[in-house]
Amino acid sequence: xxxxxxxxxxxxxxxxxxxxxxxxxxxxxxxxxxxxxxxxxxxxxxxxxxxxxxxxxxxxxxxxxxxxxxxxxxxxxxxxxxxxxxxxxxxxxxxxxxxxxxxxxxxxxxxxxxxxxxxxxxxxxxxxxxxxxxxxxxxxxxxxxxxxxxxxxxxxxxxxxxxxxxxxxxxxxxxxxxxxxxxxxxxxxxxxxxxxxxxxxxxxxxxxxxxxxxxxxxxxxxxxxxxxxxxxxxxxxxxxxxxxxxxxxxxxxxxxxxxxxxxxxxxxxxxxxxx
Ligand SMILES: Nc1ncnc2c1ncn2[C@@H]1O[C@H](COP(=O)(O)OP(=O)(O)OP(=O)(O)O)[C@@H](O)[C@H]1O
Ligand SMILES: [Mg+2]
Numbered sequence: 001x002x003x004x005x006x007x008x009x010x011x012x013x014x015x016x017x018x019x020x021x022x023x024x025x026x027x028x029x030x031x032x033x034x035x036x037x038x039x040x041x042x043x044x045x046x047x048x049x050x051x052x053x054x055x056x057x058x059x060x061x062x063x064x065x066x067x068x069x070x071x072x073x074x075x076x077x078x079x080x081x082x083x084x085x086x087x088x089x090x091x092x093x094x095x096x097x098x099x100x101x102x103x104x105x106x107x108x109x110x111x112x113x114x115x116x117x118x119x120x121x122x123x124x125x126x127x128x129x130x131x132x133x134x135x136x137x138x139x140x141x142x143x144x145x146x147x148x149x150x151x152x153x154x155x156x157x158x159x160x161x162x163x164x165x166x167x168x169x170x171x172x173x174x175x176x177x178x179x180x181x182x183x184x185x186x187x188x189x190x191x192x193x194x195x196x197x198x199x200x201x202x203x204x205x206x207x208x209x210x211x212x213x214x215x216x217x218x219x220x221x222x223x224x225x226x227x228x229x230x231x232x233x234x235x236x237x238x239x240x241x242x243x244x245x246x247x248x249x250x251x252x253x254x255x256x257x258x259x260x261x262x263x264x265x266x267x268x269x270x271x272x273x274x275x
Contacts, residue, residue: 002066003027004161004192005051005083010060012046012216020046021216024060028161028194033187035203035224036196037239038213044196045088047213048163051194052083081110084159088166088196090146099125099141099149100134106157124152127182129175143170151179155186162186164195168202180206204230204242205265212237227262244269 006027012020021043036044049055050062053076061068087093096102107117125131128148168176197203204224212220222229244263251257263269
């Protein structure tokens, strides 16, 4: 099946000559949840900027639904309707006076009616738990609230692909857990979700597919539940294994847990132990 988004043999240098990506090929299957891992500076945010056409590769191609991106204004507008990116730093994304205005901006630009815009804003605000702060100036929000406002702004565009750059960074644990529920709800609606994170445990509890970038290249790509591949590759990459996988292996060696499939979360591990 054609990936919904794909980079083929992409290289990208910043204007100062920094080589951010090289010989990078990676496809994102439609409807899947992908978590991208990688050290600071590995190229995750740069890849996201290429995926919605903010940056253009120096070499190789970026494809949406099998078609190479075109970089004229009209094509980029159409692309960004389908591929929404929530950036790492919320201050670069919020620019309107209030949250409500900020979230309305995209839907208004789509040419929707006032009622349709208002409907989308209400739904997006409620999805991220910001209904009560809708009319608060964006500068008078906490970091986590700004982060959620950015997510709402992208949700209101109802994109086919949702890309989030470190969405849980700065969120308290209950809020991060709620975000997970929200993302899984979107996944169930058929939306392709791609995120970058430094939280290995979160990545493995949530994702279908895992990718690891290292110095601008793809160092690992595979299914999150392929415990053997993960055990083979992660130590070589200097990455820790998810703790549930380590505990699972210990329990397996003691005959205390059955099956070859690792549990993916604390809840699943506990349920398997009680079964
Ligand atoms: N505007 C820029 N100008 C020059 N170099 C840049 C710029 N933005 C990023 N870089 C460099 O490009 C490389 C990739 O950076 P990128 O931000 O994509 O990494 P990242 O994986 O998102 O890291 P982090 O986990 O810290 O967010 C790094 O070497 C970084 O220093
Ligand atoms: Mg980044």
